[in-house]
Amino acid sequence: MATLPPDNRPIVVSGPSGVGKGTLYNLLFQRHPETFALSVSHTTRSPRDGEQDGVHYHFVPMEHFEDLISRDGFVEHAKFSGNRYGTSKMTIEEQTKKGRVVLLDIEMEGVKQIKQSDIAARYIFISPPSLETLESRLRGRGTEKEESIVKRLAQAKNELEYSKTPGVHDIVIVNDDLEKAYKEFEDFVYKPLDA
Numbered sequence: 379m380a381t382l383p384p385d386n387r388p389i390v391v392s393g394p395s396g397v398g399k400g401t402l403y404n405l406l407f408q409r410h411p412e413t414f415a416l417s418v419s420h421t422t423r424s425p426r427d428g429e430q431d432g433v434h435y436h437f438v439p440m441e442h443f444e445d446l447i448s449r450d451g452f453v454e455h456a457k458f459s460g461n462r463y464g465t466s467k468m469t470i471e472e473q474t475k476k477g478r479v480v481l482l483d484i485e486m487e488g489v490k491q492i493k494q495s496d497i498a499a500r501y502i503f504i505s506p507p508s509l510e511t512l513e514s515r516l517r518g519r520g521t522e523k524e525e526s527i528v529k530r531l532a533q534a535k536n537e538l539e540y541s542k543t544p545g546v547h548d549i550v551i552v553n554d555d556l557e558k559a560y561k562e563f564e565d566f567v568y569k570p571l572d573a
């Protein structure tokens with residue numbers, strides 16, 4: 379039986395690329411099966427090899443995406459290198475109806491938009507122990523080209539700066555030792571309502 383967290387609001391997880399967000403929430407999903415659902419974003423970019431529609435993204439044409447924007451269908455959306463990305467309200471509602479707690483993996487601009495929306499959410503920021511550690515994790519993952527690593531590190535500085543704004547995040551977790559960070563993450567997610 380799945381044990382739902384006492385607080386079932388959607389959980390927004392943000393933090394610089396390579397900090398370990400995916401590592402942490404995938405552990406949460408493994409250790410608490412059938413409890414959480416990762417929000418699947420919409421995108422106008424083409425699928426990469428191995429990416430499945432509805433699993434990695436909802437792949438949609440630009441017209442469809444822009445139509446959804448005009449009908450106020452997104453909680454947040456952004457444009458990167460000519461493509462649009464966003465989280466639809468429908469995606470969150472569908473998963474919530476199934477009794478799952480929705481987890482959103484979102485970058486800084488998206489966090490700002492959700493904070494301005496009428497969605498009640500909890501906000502977790504994952505921070506690296508240092509920029510050097512972040513760089514070595516990004517390189518160690520082996521998924522990025524040099525140019526992309528440089529861009530992500532520059533963006534990381536902005537994200538870390540924003541994370542210091544009081545009241546933006548409910549918790550900032552430093553991902554140094556993985557199990558220690560995971561425990562903090564899980565404890566926050568399962569925190570009693572009155573704590």
Ligand SMILES: Nc1ncnc2c1ncn2[C@@H]1O[C@H](COP(=O)(O)OP(=O)(O)OP(=O)(O)O)[C@@H](O)[C@H]1O
Pocket residue numbers: 393394395396397398399400401402515516518519553554555556557559
């Ligand atoms: N506590 C940790 N100690 C050492 N390595 C870690 C730790 N947490 C994650 N890693 C490693 O760091 C790399 C980046 O992690 P991950 O892919 O989860 O980051 P991310 O924040 O989800 O990145 P992105 O936003 O780009 O998807 C991975 O190779 C992962 O195995």
